[in-house]
Amino acid sequence: MPNYRRASAPGATWFFTVTLLARGGNDLLVRGIDELRACVARERARRPFTIQAWVVLPDHMHWIWTLPPGDADFSTRWRRIKTDFSRTQHDREWRSGLRERRGERAIWQRRFWEHLIRDSDDHRRHVDYIHYNPVMHGLVSRAADWPHSSFRHFVARGMYAEDWGDGGAADMPGDD
Numbered sequence: 001m002p003n004y005r006r007a008s009a010p011g012a013t014w015f016f017t018v019t020l021l022a023r024g025g026n027d028l029l030v031r032g033i034d035e036l037r038a039c040v041a042r043e044r045a046r047r048p049f050t051i052q053a054w055v056v057l058p059d060h061m062h063w064i065w066t067l068p069p070g071d072a073d074f075s076t077r078w079r080r081i082k083t084d085f086s087r088t089q090h091d092r093e094w095r096s097g098l099r100e101r102r103g104e105r106a107i108w109q110r111r112f113w114e115h116l117i118r119d120s121d122d123h124r125r126h127v128d129y130i131h132y133n134p135v136m137h138g139l140v141s142r143a144a145d146w147p148h149s150s151f152r153h154f155v156a157r158g159m160y161a162e163d164w165g166d167g168g169a170a171d172m173p174g175d176d
Contacts, residue, residue: 006114009072010072011069011070012066012072012116013065013066013067013116014066014114015062016063016065016113016114017112017113018060018061018082019061020059020107021107021109023059023060024059026058027059028058028089029059029060030056030058030148033148039084040081043084047077047080048068049065049067049068049071050065050066051063051064051150052123052127053126053130053149054150055131055133055134055150056149057137062129062133063130064123074114082108086107130150131149131150131151131160134146135165143160143166144162144163144165
């Protein structure tokens with residue numbers, strides 16, 4: 001069994017991608033958006049963190065979190081959010097023998113992707129990526145049209161124009 005290690009940077013800001021096990025055609029996350037929001041809120045009450053930006057798509061989600069000073073434990077937070085959300089869902093999915101023996105649901109991919117945000121440019125690129133993701137996946141033609149993201153909060157704070165992410169090449173995230 002591999003010895004998987006994650007970076008540790010107490011108080012740091014992180015970008016995450018968390019994905020359902022069954023991708024493509026699975027809309028569980030948007031159908032269960034209220035339950036997901038409640039699970040995130042419960043975990044923030046148990047172990048605080050700041051949400052910088054987020055987007056929830058049908059089968060995966062991206063988040064940027066900042067952990068409190070001295071705290072680097074994002075893995076426990078994600079485990080609890082995923083477990084709590086799984087408990088809100090009916091037990092209908094097919095499970096492998098291994099998952100059944102371990103008492104695991106077959107809703108989430110076991111791991112998630114994390115990236116330590118290095119500086120303000122890296123942060124901006126990841127925030128742009130998050131907000132452009134529904135357009136990139138063809139779910140909407142404008143970032144403002146996707147209801148499950150922090151985009152409108154950024155518009156309200158003057159960080160984006162309402163028409164940012166309308167599918168034009170100038171809006172596409174990437175290196176400048």
